[in-house]
Every structure is written in C-alpha cells, then in structure tokens.
Amino acid sequence: MNIKTKQRILDLLKMEGPTSQESLAKELELSTMAVSKHLTEFQKQDLVTFDEEKQDRGRPVKKWKLTAKSQSYFPDNHPQLANSIWQSATEVFGQDAIEKILSNHTQKKISEYQEKIPDGSSLGEKVKILSELREKEGYMSSYDIEDENNCSLVEHNCPICLIASNCKEFCGSEVDLFQNILGHDIKITREESILEGDHRCKYNITKQ
Secondary structure, three states, rough: OHHHHHHHHHHHHHOOEEHHHHHHHHHHHEEEEEEEEHHHHHHHHEEEEEEOOOOOOOOOEEEEEHHHHHHHHHOOHHHHHHHHHHHHHHHHHHHHHHHHHHHHHHHHHHHHHHHHHOOOOOOOHHHHHHHHHHOOOOOOOEEEEOOOOOEEEEEOOOOOOOHEEEEHHHHHHHHHHHHHHHHOOOEEEEOOOHHHHOEEEEEEEEEE
C-alpha cells in the first residue's frame, strides 16, 4: 500500500468525517476500486469502520469513518502535555506533593499487578507475568530465566521517558514497584538505563 495514499485517505476522513468511497475517490482523484482496496485493508487493521446510510432509492451507502486506533497516524501531543502538567504541578504544589502522587501511583500499580500473579508463583513465573504486563503497557518488554534464582527483565521502550527525564523519582518508583511484586528477598539491579543513554533498561533479578 502506497504510504502517501494511505495517509491522504486517513487525513481526508479525519477532516471530512464519515465519507463514502465514491467521494473519497473523487477528492483524491483515484479509482473507486483503488479506494475500496485501501478501505478494506484499513478495516482489517481496525483503522476504519462504516455506517450504512439509507437512500431514497437503491442500496444504502457506506459512510466510512475512523476508529480510535487510527489516532496513532496523527500528531499526538499527550507526552508533551503530560510533562508540562507534571512540571506545573511540581512548581505549584512542591516536591513533597509530587512524591505523594508517585507513591499513590506506585501502590495502585502494585495492587493491579498483584491481582494478575497467582499466589505461590515462582520467581521465574512472576518475572514472566510482569514482563507480559509491561509489554501491554508499551514497554516492549522481554525476559530471560537463567535458573530458578536468576532472571532478567529488559524494556526496550520507555513510554514515560519524557516525564522521567524531568523527574528521576519515576525511575526509582519503577524499581520499588518491581521489588514489591517480586518480593523483598529479591535483589533487583538496574544494569542499563534509557535515561542514562543506553538503548534499553535492563534489570538483573536475583533471589538472595
């Protein structure tokens, strides 16, 4: 699929709202068959859907529209906005308030993760589930189990990198989170850090 054509169709749907295949073809100077192929592919990717609009005569017309998933193809200022709000909160409420917010956030994540990890799980099982949970949150996580007492967790992406770069406590709260999930008899060492210039964050996890 031509990338420029793909983005042009998505842009037009974004600007015009629900639009028929024929209208898209006319606006983009493409054949209806070409547009149909693009829309079918988009639908398979869950980027578009359609509603059928009844006509006075003939068959209903499909009006194509974007799904929430398509937002990833458009400018997104959420990270910058979140970082700006975080900085403003620090200036207005002070560092003590920020630490309380982080603590509250960490406790919520601990409870959320603990619900997903069965009682009696081994260290390796906990690391596996933790990695899967982090993967769903966008950390591009992987893990390695050397033996029952030694594991590692690797995160190739940091979704909170922009905020964490201005608030180092975020990184500390991540280690606290892992510690509470894996157990206080577990030694967790961050060997690599994206914020320190490495291409990933790597944690060595050892049962003492």
